[in-house]
Every structure is written in C-alpha cells, then in structure tokens.
Amino acid sequence: MISRLFGFFTVIFGVLVLTFLLIxxxxxxxxxxxxxxxxxxxxxxxxxxxxxxxxxxxxxFGTYLNKLAHGDLGQSIQTKTPIAELxxxxxxxxxxxxxxxxxxxxxxxxxxxxxxxLNAGHWQDVVVTVVSVRLSAMPVFxxxxxxxxxxxxxxxxxxxxxxxxxxxxxxPALTLGFGLSAILTRMTRTSLLEVLNExxxxxxxxxxxxxxxxxxxxxxxxxxxxxxxxxxLQMGSLLAGTVITETIFSWDGIGRLLVESIEKRDYPxxxxxxxxxxxxxxxxxxxxxxxxxxxxxxxxxx
Amino acid sequence: MANIIKTTVLGILLFWLxxxxxxxxxxxxxxxxxxxxxxxxxxxxxxxxxxxxxxDILARILRGVEVSFLVALGVTTVTMTVGVTxxxxxxxYGGKLDKVLMQITDVFLAFPGILLAIAFAxxxxxxxxxxxxxxxxxxxxxxxxxxxxxxxxxxxxxxxxASESLGAKPLRLMRYHIFPLLLSVLIVEATYSVASxxxxxxxxxxxxxxxxxPNASWGAMLRDAVRYMLVAPHYVLLVGxxxxxxxxxxxxxxxxxxxxxxxxxxxxxxTS
Numbered sequence: 001m002i003s004r005l006f007g008f009f010t011v012i013f014g015v016l017v018l019t020f021l022l023i024x025x026x027x028x029x030x031x032x033x034x035x036x037x038x039x040x041x042x043x044x045x046x047x048x049x050x051x052x053x054x055x056x057x058x059x060x061f062g063t064y065l066n067k068l069a070h071g072d073l074g075q076s077i078q079t080k081t082p083i084a085e086l087x088x089x090x091x092x093x094x095x096x097x098x099x100x101x102x103x104x105x106x107x108x109x110x111x112x113x114x115x116x117x118l119n120a121g122h123w124q125d126v127v128v129t130v131v132s133v134r135l136s137a138m139p140v141f142x143x144x145x146x147x148x149x150x151x152x153x154x155x156x157x158x159x160x161x162x163x164x165x166x167x168x169x170x171x172p173a174l175t176l177g178f179g180l181s182a183i184l185t186r187m188t189r190t191s192l193l194e195v196l197n198e199x200x201x202x203x204x205x206x207x208x209x210x211x212x213x214x215x216x217x218x219x220x221x222x223x224x225x226x227x228x229x230x231x232x233l234q235m236g237s238l239l240a241g242t243v244i245t246e247t248i249f250s251w252d253g254i255g256r257l258l259v260e261s262i263e264k265r266d267y268p269x270x271x272x273x274x275x276x277x278x279x280x281x282x283x284x285x286x287x288x289x290x291x292x293x294x295x296x297x298x299x300x301x302x
Numbered sequence: 303m304a305n306i307i308k309t310t311v312l313g314i315l316l317f318w319l320x321x322x323x324x325x326x327x328x329x330x331x332x333x334x335x336x337x338x339x340x341x342x343x344x345x346x347x348x349x350x351x352x353x354x355x356x357x358d359i360l361a362r363i364l365r366g367v368e369v370s371f372l373v374a375l376g377v378t379t380v381t382m383t384v385g386v387t388x389x390x391x392x393x394x395y396g397g398k399l400d401k402v403l404m405q406i407t408d409v410f411l412a413f414p415g416i417l418l419a420i421a422f423a424x425x426x427x428x429x430x431x432x433x434x435x436x437x438x439x440x441x442x443x444x445x446x447x448x449x450x451x452x453x454x455x456x457x458x459x460x461x462x463x464a465s466e467s468l469g470a471k472p473l474r475l476m477r478y479h480i481f482p483l484l485l486s487v488l489i490v491e492a493t494y495s496v497a498s499x500x501x502x503x504x505x506x507x508x509x510x511x512x513x514x515x516p517n518a519s520w521g522a523m524l525r526d527a528v529r530y531m532l533v534a535p536h537y538v539l540l541v542g543x544x545x546x547x548x549x550x551x552x553x554x555x556x557x558x559x560x561x562x563x564x565x566x567x568x569x570x571x572x573t574s
Contacts, residue, residue: 148531
C-alpha cells in the first residue's frame, strides 16, 4: 500500500514536470508565438515577466508548483480571465458528459457481454463479438456526425449541438458511450467465461441451484470485479475522448476549451487543461486500484 | 470463420493498395479546384462527389490513405525501435535501471489516450513532421511495457541461462536469445498500432494539428465534411466509411496474426 502511494505521488510529480515543460517545447520564442510578430517589445517583456520566463528553469518550476498549491492556475493570455474561473463551468460539463457516457456504456455493454458469454460459440456470440469489435474501431469523429445526421437532422428528435437544451447531452454521450459499451461487452464476456469454469460454479450447480441464481448471484458477482477496474480506467480515457466529441457537438467542456486554446495559441490555458485531465485520470486510476483491493478479498494482502 | 476473415482482410487491403496505385497511375492528386462542382453529389465524373472547393473526394481519400499509412508506418518503426530497446534494457538488467525507466513510462501512461499527443502537437505547431514527432513521443511507451514484461519472463529461461553460463555477453543474449522470442508478440502489437496511429493522425488532423491544407488527410476532410454535413451528407459518410474499412481490416488482420502466430503457445515452447 505504501509503495502504491509512493508510486502515485511520483507519477503526479512526473505529470507536473511534463506539463510544466510543455511550454518550453514551443519552437523558438513562446512569447512571440503567442502574441504574434507584430507585438511591441514592451508587451512581450510584460508577458515574459508575467509567465516568469526570465527566471531560471528551476525557479520557474518552483513558482509553478507554489501557484498550483494555492489554486492559482494562471490566466488566459487572450481574455485575461483566471483559468480557475474558466474551469468552474467547463470541468463539471465534461464530468457530466463522461458520467452519462459511462452509464450508457454499462447499460449496453454488460448485458450484451453476459448474453454473448452464455451463448459462447453460437452464432449470437459471434454476432455480438464481431459487432463490438466493429464499434470499438469506430472513431468518434465519424460516429458523432452519423448520429447527428440520423437523430438530429433526419428525425429531428434531438438538438444538433450546443448546450441550451438538456437533451443536447444525449448525442455526445451516445457517441462516447458506444465505443465504451463495445469494450465493456468484450470484457464482460471474457470475464464471465473465465468465472463459469471455476470450481465454485460447479459447486453451485451441483447444489441444485437454478441456472439463473448460478449466473446472477454467483458468476456475475465474481465476473464484475475486473469490470470495476475497466470502468475506472475508462473513466479517465473518457475525459480525453471528450476532446473531439465536445468539439463536434459544441459542448462547452474542458476538451473544447483545450482545442480553443490551441487554436488561439493560449498556451497557459492549454497547459492547464492538459494538467487537469491528466491529474483526474491519475487520481481516478488510483482510486480504482484501491476500490479493487477493498472489493476483492483475495487482493487485500497482495 | 478464420478463412472468411482472412479473405475479407486481404480483399480490403488489396483493394486499397490497387486503388492507391491506380490513383497514382492516373495522376490524381485531388488538389484541382473546380468551383462548378462545389459539394457535388456522387456522379460518373466524381464517383464520391466533390468537396467544398469542388475537389474530387475519391482522389483526396486515396491521397489520405497514402499519407496516413506512411505516417503510421514511420511512427511505428521509430516507436517500436525505441520502446523495444528500453524494454529489453529494463527487463534484462532489472534493479535501479528498471525502476527509473518504468517510473518514466508510468508518467507517460498517466496521460490518457491521445491527450499527450494533442498537447505535444499543439506546442510544436501544426505540420506532418511535428505530428509524427508528437505521435513518436507518446507511442514508445506501450512497446517498452510489453517488451519489459516479456523479457522479465524470458530472462530466466534455461536456454538464456545456459548461454550465459557459456560466457555469452548481455548484448548477445538479448539479441540472439531473447529478441527472436519477442518477435511474434511485437508483430501483432505493431499491426494494432498501425491502425491506432492512423486514427490518432486523423484525430490530430481533425483538430487542425496535423497535415495542412491543401494536402489531403482524412482528419481534415472529416472536419470539413462535418461543417457541410447538412448540405452534402455523402461527404462525411464516404470519408468515414473508407477510413473505417481500412482500420477494421488492419485490426482484423491483427486478430488473425495473433491466432495464427499463436502467441501463448509459442511462449510455452520456448521453455522446453
């Protein structure tokens, strides 16, 4: 446990170093890239001063950490808004989207996976498995527009994009949830098939329990353990996956903020977005790991 | 089942190969602007229709395949070489070196999916070369992980120990006794990674970070296509379907290779 915690903190430290260094990867003078060539000398100096680019690298890093510790993420170069303020509305919007996608993924993926596992080797299994492979290979920038065409343009059931109506979240969430449900289907299938070969399932059957009880109470409970891990891991990837989905559907989350900041060459915002998503990912993964240990009695002493 | 998959995969790949060659032979480059044909529907003149500047979509898709595939191939070669070297060193020597190298890969793995590539591409600036650098900077990690794990288990196999006791140097052990056993796993991994890099390239180009206009790329085409989706739905559907068919074929090819090379049992044979 202690070594886990140590690993957790070193990874966080590494993430901080890497995101800090990002701005130094800009070829040439980052200040010139951000302000454009026509900017006056005074403006450039002011920005350089504000970003602390005049100081030695180590001092800069120290200042960066110190500011972060005080919840100061810096400010946007273009609008001068503090980044923390931008995050206040953007971050929850992304989390909302990710959670709903996860829910969709689970509601579709787990039952399909169980169905495939119970029919293993039959045509139903082949169909489900092939379809899930197909779906997971479908990039969001194709699936998104198709869903948009079908449900918003042709059928007119849902809003095309934006955040004005509550129903606007459905299409982006479906887009993200689809790929996820494919992953969950395959995981559930594999995991359940593995469990069905265990001795305790044979015991349960030998006791004369109904097939339903064997599957639901005994097999599924054990099979869902690895799925908890996948859900945690995918939750983090979902946050990254929102970058393109949010752009397609004009969903004002952190992913779209990232893309906008890249287009405007607003590097402090880019840096902060990358840091926010990466840190959420690391923290979620760490919590998943702990949760897994708590849920699975076999892992408690490992 | 395996045979059907094999034929389909080969069929799709061969189709694309022939199409690209035919496009080259006919001298199509898809950069000809024809303002009479703006967003034209598919016709005999333009099989897949024309885009927002009246350029032939099919010709641009073919150029997109070429660029995308070459980028994927290049990135895979570089990331595999770097990743395998790091993985071999970490797995073979163990100890402090292993700890440090794995800590570094952990940091890279702490960035979900394509996020780090987006970040690198954003600060490096748009362009094919920077796109490739961004993908290389993030792509080596999975190979390093995979190779290290395999090397750890191969390190203490009897044939390696036997050779070591006969005085073989570490470099020789890695090169002749460990690396050949890694090959089948690496080939499968590389196949999948070509597909995922093609998607990553499309994603970055979609965000405007990859291949720049007027050159064709799937990502950039999809971005334009989404913009004109209401007027010309065939644009987004055809570009997306083409990309999907190729990605799917490559992934299925990976599945086929995995079953064919029978990775699990080839590892067992190495023990005996």
